Structures are given as C-alpha cells and as structure tokens.
C-alpha cells in the first residue's frame with residue numbers, strides 16, 4: 001500500500017532521514033520506535049504525504065484523501081470540540097444529520113461524550129489528544145498514521161486509546177510511533193527502529209523488543225546511552 005524507497009529528508013543542514021526504505025502492506029500494523037530526534041515524526045509526515053522527500057521516492061497505492069495523520073502536537077480551530085471533529089466531514093460535504101451522528105459516536109468512543117460543546121483550548125492535554133484521535137477516526141481513513149498517540153494520557157486513557165487503535169487495526173492500515181517499546185509490541189505485528197535517521201532493524205515485537213540483536217537497540221531499550 002505504501003512504499004518508501006531510499007528516502008532522504010533534510011531540514012536545512014540537518015539530515016533527518018538518511019535513506020529509509022520501508023514497505024507497508026494493506027491492513028498491516030507497524031510501530032516505529034527510536035530515540036528522541038531519530039526521525040519518527042519526519043518519517044510519519046513523509047508517509048502521510050504531507051512532506052516530500054528531498055531524495056528517494058514515496059509510493060502510495062490508494063486515494064491520498066484516505067490518508068490521515070494524528071500529530072504529536074495537534075493544532076485545532078479555536079472553537080468547540082464538536083466543530084473541530086465535524087470539520088473534515090463538512091468539507092467532504094456530508095449531510096448534517098450524518099455528521100452529528102458520526103461525531104457523537106466517535107467522541108463517545110474516545111471517552112469524550114458530553115464534551116461536544118466545550119472549547120478545545122479549555123481542555124487538558126490528554127483530552128485534546130483524544131479529540132485529535134476522534135477527528136482522524138471520524139474520517140474512517142484507509143491509512144492512519146499516529147504520532148505518539150498516548151504521550152499525554154494517564155494510564156486508563158492509555159488503555160482506552162490502545163483498545164481503540166487495536167480496533168482500528170482490524171479495518172485499516174495503521175502506522176504509529178511511540179516512545180514506549182512495549183506499547184509498540186502490544187499494538188503492532190511489526191516494529192521498526194530508527195536511529196539517527198536510519199532504519200536499523202525491523203521485525204516482530206519478539207525480534208525487536210524482546211530479543212533485540214542490535215547492541216545500540218539493546219542499550220536504548222535498557223535506558224542506557226547507546
């Protein structure tokens with residue numbers, strides 16, 4: 001469904017991705033792990049077709065409108081939860097009755113029922129993160145990219161969102177990044193590890209998280225400097 005070939009992405013002098021090749025099949029679930037600054041967000045933005053690579057190729061076999069990314073630091077319109085979540089359906093021209101129903105359903109899924117009328121800027125960080133997830137899910141994307149989807153969540157909401165992601169994985173292709181290697185193992189069939197803009201390992205959770213062969217990866221997982 002998605003193929004990256006030797007993708008290089010630079011920010012000025014800084015090289016954030018140094019020749020990343022990666023294939024994601026339809027219906028697959030993939031987690032990206034790696035240190036802060038290793039290129040996870042950059043890779044997701046390229047995979048979401050938001051940024052173009054400076055070198056290499058990105059191929060997506062599908063309708064680009066079916067690709068949705070949930071950002072690490074989501075940005076909202078300064079209005080209510082309802083209007084923010086409804087926006088994507090409105091611009092797609094869905095009828096009001098359908099919008100109302102879908103928005104309420106997805107907000108209840110993420111534990112935000114009854115908060116439709118709240119202004120997003122008055123929400124907590126964790127509530128905002130769940131609204132951002134709802135805003136993506138309501139579009140029923142075929143490829144869903146999630147950048148650290150539980151980073152601001154408390155433990156119960158982390159479990160709730162993991163459950164939602166597992167559910168989403170049944171019907172769509174999901175690629176996420178996380179700073180919690182065991183979360184990657186819980187959520188994905190395949191885990192890929194970035195170090196300094198390179199994919200240094202990929203495989204099953206067992207191969208990457210439980211019994212990593214790469215020394216750098218072992219040190220990183222133990223919380224040591226690699």
Ligand SMILES: Nc1ncnc2c1ncn2[C@@H]1O[C@H](COP(=O)(O)OP(=O)(O)OP(=O)(O)O)[C@@H](O)[C@H]1O
Pocket residue numbers: 011012014015016034035036037038039040041042043072179
């Ligand atoms: N807009 C930008 N301008 C300049 N450099 C950037 C920009 N965005 C990212 N970088 C740099 O590119 C590298 C990769 O950043 P990226 O955000 O992809 O890492 P990450 O793996 O998502 O990290 P984290 O776990 O902290 O979210 C870093 O060195 C970062 O400083």
Ligand SMILES: [Mg+2]
Pocket residue numbers: 040041042072147
């Ligand atoms: Mg990031």
